[in-house]
Amino acid sequence: xxxxxxxxxxxxxxxxxxxxxxxxxxxxxxxxxxxxxxxxxxxxxxxxxxxxxxxxxxxxxxxxxxxxxxxxxxxxxxxxxxxxxxxxxxxxxxxxxxxxxxxxxxxxxxxxxxxxxxxxxxxxxxxxxxxxxxxxxxxxxxxxxxxxxxxxxxxxxxxxxxxxxxxxxxxxxxxxxxxxxxxxxxxxxxxxxxxxxxxxxxxxxxxxxxxxxxxxxxxxxxxxxxxxxxxxxxxxxxxxxxxxxxxxxxxxxxxxxxxxxxxxxxxxxxxxx
Numbered sequence: 001x002x003x004x005x006x007x008x009x010x011x012x013x014x015x016x017x018x019x020x021x022x023x024x025x026x027x028x029x030x031x032x033x034x035x036x037x038x039x040x041x042x043x044x045x046x047x048x049x050x051x052x053x054x055x056x057x058x059x060x061x062x063x064x065x066x067x068x069x070x071x072x073x074x075x076x077x078x079x080x081x082x083x084x085x086x087x088x089x090x091x092x093x094x095x096x097x098x099x100x101x102x103x104x105x106x107x108x109x110x111x112x113x114x115x116x117x118x119x120x121x122x123x124x125x126x127x128x129x130x131x132x133x134x135x136x137x138x139x140x141x142x143x144x145x146x147x148x149x150x151x152x153x154x155x156x157x158x159x160x161x162x163x164x165x166x167x168x169x170x171x172x173x174x175x176x177x178x179x180x181x182x183x184x185x186x187x188x189x190x191x192x193x194x195x196x197x198x199x200x201x202x203x204x205x206x207x208x209x210x211x212x213x214x215x216x217x218x219x220x221x222x223x224x225x226x227x228x229x230x231x232x233x234x235x236x237x238x239x240x241x242x243x244x245x246x247x248x249x250x251x252x253x254x255x256x257x258x259x260x261x262x263x264x265x266x267x268x269x270x271x272x273x
Contacts, residue, residue: 001026001158001190002047007056009042016042018214019056029184029191031201031222033236034211035245040194041085043211044160047192048080049073060158078106081151085162085194087143089135089150095122096131099150106154121149125179141172145179152183159191173197177204198237202226210236212245 002024009017016039024030032040045051046058049065058065060076068076089098099118103109109117122128125145135143144164151159161180165173177197181204184191195201202208208225210218210233218225218233228234235243 001028001061002192003059003062004043004046005057005059007043007046007053007058009039009046009051009053015214017046017053020211020214020216022209022216022219024190024192026190027188028207029189029193029205031205031208032192032194032211033196033198033201033208033233035236036196038211039214040211041162044082044162044192044194047158047160048077048082078154079157081154081156081159083144083147083151083159083161083164085164085166087135087147089143089146091135093134094131095127095133095135095138095146098135098146099153102150102154117153118149121153124152124183125149139172140168141176144168144176148179148183152187157190159189161191161193161195163194163196165195165197174200177201180204198239199226208233 002022004020004022007017007020008015020043022030022043032043034040042051046053047060047065049058052066060080063072063076065073065076090101093101096118099121100114103114103117119128119131122131125148127142127145127149130138130142130146135146138146148164164180165176168176177195177200180193183189184204193201193205202222202225205222208218208220208222209216210230212232218228218230220228220230220233225233225237228237231244235245
């Protein structure tokens, strides 16, 4: 379903992706882990062609995204749900209006059908009574649930989830992750979940891929990852400050170097806000 082939991406002199290859079969939910700033979000954005590789290619459903016409690309994007790290809700719209937005923008459904679909998804995430609230009145966990409902309302085949629990306390984070697990089990979605919630994510995904220094350095089942023999993945899972990752990090650029602006704030496609 998702095939990343030898993708390279640089921002000025900084190489972020250095020949990344990754396959996600239909119906499989995969975790993408790695150090902060290693390029996980950059890789996700290539899967919806919010960014284009310098070299290599990305295929979705067997089709090379770079070869698609605008209309074909929009049709492919309509199959992909994207939960952004900051949720990207519209502050001036209510919960209901935020979830209804992609249906109003990309479909010809009548308001009656839109309401049916929106309220159905709000019920799934436990927010049917919050439809008239604005994002500022919601807790962090509620904001993430609204973002998930907005993603699911278009009935996507593929879901890309970028750090859904950042800034949440452990109990709320666990609730959000269980909600993703429930949705995946019920809908058999293909997906990539970027997360640092180790080991909680092992109960959600089938496989774990680790991105480091611009390459995939480990790809294991969840069971294998729990007690991985790969020294980098084992260190990441255990949180041990001593190990091969420390050795590599010590040779990187000094603290204080920020990511290029293109990595932090790529242009978002209107239909994926």
